[in-house]
Amino acid sequence: MNFGQFLLRRLFLMIIVLFGVACIVFFIANVIPADPVGAILGGNAPPEAVDRLKAKLGYDQPLIIRFGNFITGAVRGDFGVSLKTSNPVMEDIKNYFPATMELALVAITISIILGITLGILSAVHRNKAIDQFSRIFSILGVSMPVFWIGLLLLLVFYFKLGWLPGSGRLGFFTYPPPRVTGMYLIDSIIAGQWDTFKEALLHILLPAFVLGYNATASIARITRASMLDVLRQDFIRTAKSKGLRKNVVIYRHALRNSLIPTVTIIGLVFGSLLEGAVLTETVFSWPGLGRYITTGMLFLDYPAVMGGTLYIALIYSIANLIVDILYALLDPRMRM
């Protein structure tokens, strides 16, 4: 199978899975709640109000029609109107998503650099001080709840030391840069507003670190394990028998092989970043998609929940697709 066929097959599978995902989302919001409208309005609402809301949400129609409407709407990117913000859900997503993306990208960058470095160092200096440090750092990273680390760091760096800003994407009196991508770091560079850039950077540092900590730990652990695994392989012995120096053996022969599992884990980790974003955004009042759907869920804003969840699943699937492609590029055996 060549690369093109591989890609087509993966895309086809992704579409099937996404259809299933839409079914699950629809099921969650339409079949599970026994009395969706009653839950929103409370028990004593007048019948006219209930009927009006039912009609607004389309709940007066049979299930199958609603499902059809949902799917055809979703394909066009139309998830209905949010009950809470009264905007079309898609418009809300467009407004909130760049903040999440920006946070996730900064977090993943931090964790890839930090995680791979730590992982390689601890495999190469196995059982030495750096390995022990990295192990403790990693095991704490996967053990401490994200929201709790966030609160502690907020307490220390914002409330006590005052070194970093506490919440939001920018200070209260700063205007966001003119929107191009919706990511303030990039937009401020485009607009040449360096002060805004600096402010955005300071604001994103803490949440991105908190969000990326868990990912750093996972990446470091998997890199260490796969590096150790690769260092045991026959071809490493061959490389050594050629008289190559230790560093050449490690960085030229072992590294690329050991990154193959790491790339897979980066995909999974990106998914966990989207999860973590839900929590981090709540802790740092970061106006992103995670916070949007959390609020949606708390207020039983069904269109927002369905649209937001489906959108996150879409992003997650795309991330996995990218990982598969990278995987195929890194390992020539996969392209067979």
Added chain:
Amino acid sequence: MELRGKLLDVSNLKVSFYTYRGVVKALNGVELWMDSGERLGVVGETGCGKSVTSLAVMRLIEQPGEIQEGKIIFNGKNLVELSEEKMNNIRGVEMSMIFQEPRSSLNPVMKVGYQIGEAIAKSKKIKIKNTYPEVKDMLRLVGLDPERVINSYPHELSGGMSQRVMIGMGLATHPKLLIADEPTSALDVTIQAQILELLDELARKMGNAVMLITHDMGVVAEFCDKVLVMYAGNSVEYASTARLFEKPLHPYTGGLLQAVPRVGRTDELKAIKGTVPDLVNPPSGCRFHPRCPHAMDICKLERPPFVEIEPDHYVACYLFKGKNEVREDG
């Protein structure tokens, strides 16, 4: 000190592995030597330490293993004492090695040409991309189509082709010694013969010595000038191939030869009784005594020395004390 082999002289080599079960004394005073251009076969059952010996000569023993004692004099230098850096100037330059599993011995994510070029580049201190003419020559020499193979990945080659690549890689730097650790046992029978023929032809052409690790006496008979028989981490017999096949002295060698099937052979094939000993708690004295039909009291107490019984015929066995007391029934 007088050396028995001009190219390589290994004496009293002891290697141990530290495992959870205790210390595994994998090599317990191995003796081995070779002259330039010579072909030595190292034979013995699985677990007798032949592979460990070859890795020790390359100084490739890794944790939890360790060379504890002994000398490895190669080309006048004692490899045991060399720094890692100096050792790197010998590995892959003056001696190189090919392995049992050719396919897993090549890096799966690097093109074959690059991997051969790397060896040449290192010994000549030139850039890898400048080695490609030489890489092509080498590929042609090992009977592969250079244009096709040079840009292939290992998974695109068969086992036989991979072993040809490994041989090309091993010989690309014109080493004085090529160590081949069971180079054919992972390959099909028909391919085995071809690979052996290739090794033979190239060694003749390039004049390098070959240490062939194998458990196949037939291969030894065909290929080697000299044979070293190992048992449980010891050298037990050394002689020229013709001499050894004609008149094996050590009871173990006798057993080993009787276990070889041969065309036209009419007598019964005999397996050696008993099993390979546990090297954490090896038998006392001669490690072979529990399986030996001729075991005497002294065999249980003391390790027999490895001595020259006849010119160029060495044995570690109490049945033979001097050059005149050879028993014929070994």
Added chain:
Amino acid sequence: MEKTVKVSKPFMDDLKHTVFLWRKSRLTMIGSAIILIFLLMAAFAPLIAPYDPVHQDLQIKLQAPSWQHLFGTDQFGRDIFSRVIIGSRIALWIIFLVSVISGSIGIIVGVTAGYFGGIVDEVLMRITDMFLAFPSLVLAMAFAAMLGPNLTNTIIAISVVTWTTYARLSRAEAIKVKSQPYIEAIRAAGGGNLRIMFLHVLPMCISPVLVQLTLRMGTIILTAASLGFLGLGVQPPTPEWGAMVSDGRNYLIDQWWISTFPGIFIAFVVLGFNLLGDGIRDMLDPRLRR
């Protein structure tokens, strides 16, 4: 490499080796100790906790840690130490039920898919993929929110998003087992499909699933605590650790102890499970067993 002589390894030797590996790894022992403490804490919670965890007394609200109230009191004057201790029971209950439910769903789906193969396998595995296409916390949040946030629904929501791992695992195991000669022999002797599946194939899948379950227990606590923190899990006044951290958010600057102590306990228990899990993984790794 022929470094050790191959000897047949009887069962006792194997067991001894496992114990050897367990004792050699100090971190694994620490993990085991943490889990033991956690279990004892949950077992004797009512005896350890000095106060009623839900009793409110506004007279003593927001008191700093003291000998009277080891971890201080919260905004309703509840004793945080007692709440944290009782909270361990809730955490343990969630772990236990989620493991049982998701393990059962996973093993049944997986064995069915693996045993029947073909179209059944294809359909079941695609369904599994669909669940894996969500970040699991987000899916659990959606379930919990729509079911209504409480303890039971937290357990259901987490189970619904975690069974997939076990399904994939037991499917692989079932495929391995069903091609064994003795299964053929049973079939030849007239054993029906369901009978073979439940009596002969399924039991073989239990131990790998059990191992995986223990490896995932830390994650279950984290997910439950996250749901609680977001307000989509167990609701106050039930002393669930995540919800308690959330309670203290607004008092972070001056009454840091409200959020800090429940968080420490989450981290501590999850750490225990992770250390133990690492140890188990290492012990089962054939490469490290040499």
